Amino acid sequence: MARRTVRGIEIEKLAHGGDGLGYLPDGRVLFVKDGLPGDIVDVEVVKEKKSFARGRVKEVTTPSKHRVAVQCEAFENGCGGCQFWGVGYDQEMEWKVQAAWEAMKRISKLDLPEPRVEKAPTIFHYRNRVIFHQRREGDDLRRGFFAARSRKIIDVQRCPVADKAINEAIEEFGGPLSMVGKADIMMETAGDGGVVVLVELLPGERISHDALNELSRRLEQGVVVRGIEILDDRGKYFILGDTTVAASELLARPPLESMQMKAGRFRQANSEVNRKLVDYVRDAVEEKFGGDDAGPAPRIVELYCGSGNFSFPLAELAGELVGYEGSSAAVEAASQMVEMDDEMTHVHFEVADLSEIEVVSQVLSEPFDILVLDPPRDGAPEVAEEMIGDHSARQIIYVSCDAACLARDLKTLCLGGWKLEELSFFDMFPRTAHLETVAILTRD
Numbered sequence: 001m002a003r004r005t006v007r008g009i010e011i012e013k014l015a016h017g018g019d020g021l022g023y024l025p026d027g028r029v030l031f032v033k034d035g036l037p038g039d040i041v042d043v044e045v046v047k048e049k050k051s052f053a054r055g056r057v058k059e060v061t062t063p064s065k066h067r068v069a070v071q072c073e074a075f076e077n078g079c080g081g082c083q084f085w086g087v088g089y090d091q092e093m094e095w096k097v098q099a100a101w102e103a104m105k106r107i108s109k110l111d112l113p114e115p116r117v118e119k120a121p122t123i124f125h126y127r128n129r130v131i132f133h134q135r136r137e138g139d140d141l142r143r144g145f146f147a148a149r150s151r152k153i154i155d156v157q158r159c160p161v162a163d164k165a166i167n168e169a170i171e172e173f174g175g176p177l178s179m180v181g182k183a184d185i186m187m188e189t190a191g192d193g194g195v196v197v198l199v200e201l202l203p204g205e206r207i208s209h210d211a212l213n214e215l216s217r218r219l220e221q222g223v224v225v226r227g228i229e230i231l232d233d234r235g236k237y238f239i240l241g242d243t244t245v246a247a248s249e250l251l252a253r254p255p256l257e258s259m260q261m262k263a264g265r266f267r268q269a270n271s272e273v274n275r276k277l278v279d280y281v282r283d284a285v286e287e288k289f290g291g292d293d294a295g296p297a298p299r300i301v302e303l304y305c306g307s308g309n310f311s312f313p314l315a316e317l318a319g320e321l322v323g324y325e326g327s328s329a330a331v332e333a334a335s336q337m338v339e340m341d342d343e344m345t346h347v348h349f350e351v352a353d354l355s356e357i358e359v360v361s362q363v364l365s366e367p368f369d370i371l372v373l374d375p376p377r378d379g380a381p382e383v384a385e386e387m388i389g390d391h392s393a394r395q396i397i398y399v400s401c402d403a404a405c406l407a408r409d410l411k412t413l414c415l416g417g418w419k420l421e422e423l424s425f426f427d428m429f430p431r432t433a434h435l436e437t438v439a440i441l442t443r444d
Ligand SMILES: C[S@@+](CC[C@H](N)C(=O)[O-])C[C@H]1O[C@@H](n2cnc3c(N)ncnc32)[C@H](O)[C@@H]1O
Pocket: 266, 267, 268, 304, 305, 306, 307, 308, 309, 310, 324, 325, 326, 327, 330, 352, 353, 354, 355, 356, 374, 375, 376, 401
């Protein structure tokens, strides 16, 4: 069935998530992909519900006065990786912070404090890790990023938000990588200007001898790419060159910067903003528990600690720090660092599946002073429920990549007696609608 087009929709503001928001003639809210506040647009409606509809811009008939020249070719061709190449950075921040804050107020029904906002130092070349998708379309092999809300590949030769070394790597290895067939290709910075490439072949794809030989040959001649790992759906691995990454690339402030760690683990995608984020969390703990009359150093429990990105800077202030994390590889890497450092005897890490309510109850059952958590997108409702009970903790620092889920958990905590002292947005992903949010809560 042909989709209907509605004409002359005025985009009034930005909705949380990055779509423009306007109204249909019948009064329903219309979320418009690629619509910017101030635009008047014709919209192709793609989804209709009782109280709202969704659509995409078919034509901008009157552009918003905030529109600027786009500086990314892939964005102009429909790449779904970014949303804000059409406006200046200050405007992007104003709109997306406002949208996230309004969504948080609506969901939490709390009187939230004015947010503190930390902009990114640069909107270019900040991403230390990028995943390219390589797919066949007819006889062609395409490589790039997915279009918004679709699996269509938008070709990408250079990405303006990817680290420059990653752009050089794709230029250097574009040819031989085409030989591996359908795959997801992760490239991440490895330190000293080098890049590691992790190729995950799609089910059924097999790497040929020719492709392996060509990749090895290029690796010997190459400048940027240090190592390549190739994995197929039988779990078969090929490792070419050096595929380790320096700890200083993966963690904000590791105790041993030159230690080499495995590639492919979770890492915060913007190293500079990550350091600001980690320093902010550390300062919040120091402000509350530091100083001469502060008493014994606090006991800290950290959930979803990864390889210790927050843990190591926090350990400098702690009497004891225990980090829990689901990935055994991440726990192994963090524990290895502890073993190599005599000043870290008060720190330890454990593998724990924090989606299990019994596990959450157990890890929070001991007395401690501070809880730090940085869960995946869905947040941590079980942790919030557990923390409103009788507990010794006096500070919670909740780091979140999804403001809406954070708002839900803040509601539980604040109705349960915690006070939200400060709310901060860190722009980890300029040009996209995402924000990293930190909430600092206290209890007497
Ligand atoms: C947003 S990352 C934060 C990691 C770390 N704080 C950092 O800054 O690098 C979320 C972490 O939660 C871990 N994780 C995901 N699901 C989990 C689960 N069910 N139980 C425990 N950890 C989990 C992931 O492995 C990942 O390390």
